[in-house]
Amino acid sequence: MSPRIEEIPIEEFDLSLSGMRIMNPDWVSRVQDSMWLHGQLQPVVAREHEGRYQIIDGFKRYFIAMDLMIKTLQCQVLDIDLLQAKLLILSYNRPHHSMEVWEEAMVLEDLIKTHNLSQQSLSALTGYSRSWVSRRISLIGKIDPQVAADIRMGMITSSQARALM
Numbered sequence: 710m711s712p713r714i715e716e717i718p719i720e721e722f723d724l725s726l727s728g729m730r731i732m733n734p735d736w737v738s739r740v741q742d743s744m745w746l747h748g749q750l751q752p753v754v755a756r757e758h759e760g761r762y763q764i765i766d767g768f769k770r771y772f773i774a775m776d777l778m779i780k781t782l783q784c785q786v787l788d789i790d791l792l793q794a795k796l797l798i799l800s801y802n803r804p805h806h807s808m809e810v811w812e813e814a815m816v817l818e819d820l821i822k823t824h825n826l827s828q829q830s831l832s833a834l835t836g837y838s839r840s841w842v843s844r845r846i847s848l849i850g851k852i853d854p855q856v857a858a859d860i861r862m863g864m865i866t867s868s869q870a871r872a873l874m
Contacts, residue, residue: 714752717784719774722753723761727768729798729815730808731861740769744777752783754801756794762786765794766801792824799835811852811860811870814845821846 743750753767762784764771774782789797798816799808817835820826828846832839852860852870859865 712785712787715784715786716781717753717755717762717786718781719771719779721761722755722771722782723758723763724768724771725758725763726765726794726798729795729812729819730768731812737769737773741773741776744770744773749774749779749783752785754785754787754797756787756789758791763794765797792820795820795824796834809860809866810845810848810868811857814848817842817845818849 749770751767751770753770754765755762755767756765757763765787767782767784770782787794787797795816799813817831820831821828826834828839828842831837831842835842849857856865856870860870
């Protein structure tokens with residue numbers, strides 16, 4: 710089945726993968742300004758999951774739509790499994806480097822833990838080098854839990870956290 714574009718009511722979205730993304734206030738503000746002026750320019754990307762639409766890409770658009778009281782969002786619906794969805798989180802954000810290093814590390818760590826993947830298989834699946842995967846994974850283990858919480862809240866960047874280390 711090929712991807713399709715649908716208009717999805719906002720309450721039908723599943724945000725269970727949003728924990729792997731950081732809501733950087735500056736980025737959210739830019740997207741919000743754009744959506745306020747131009748409306749939704751890109752569809753949210755999701756997969757059907759347990760009768761809902763699990764967002765893979767477009768969390769900022771979703772939260773901004775909630776703030777702007779938009780009732781539906783255009784959505785590209787993909788017929789993929791959870792492993793593929795998590796890999797797409799990395800690939801959708803790769804071209805414009807819109808993911809923090811910490812976000813990449815969270816996705817990779819989740820893939821290792823929940824899908825029992827090795828760093829070598831992650832390298833093959835993502836197209837990144839084994840050293841790139843290893844550096845991201847080691848970041849999770851080295852950062853103090855409070856600093857990690859500050860990163861997830863968007864209070865500091867991954868670069869700032871590395872400098873603190």
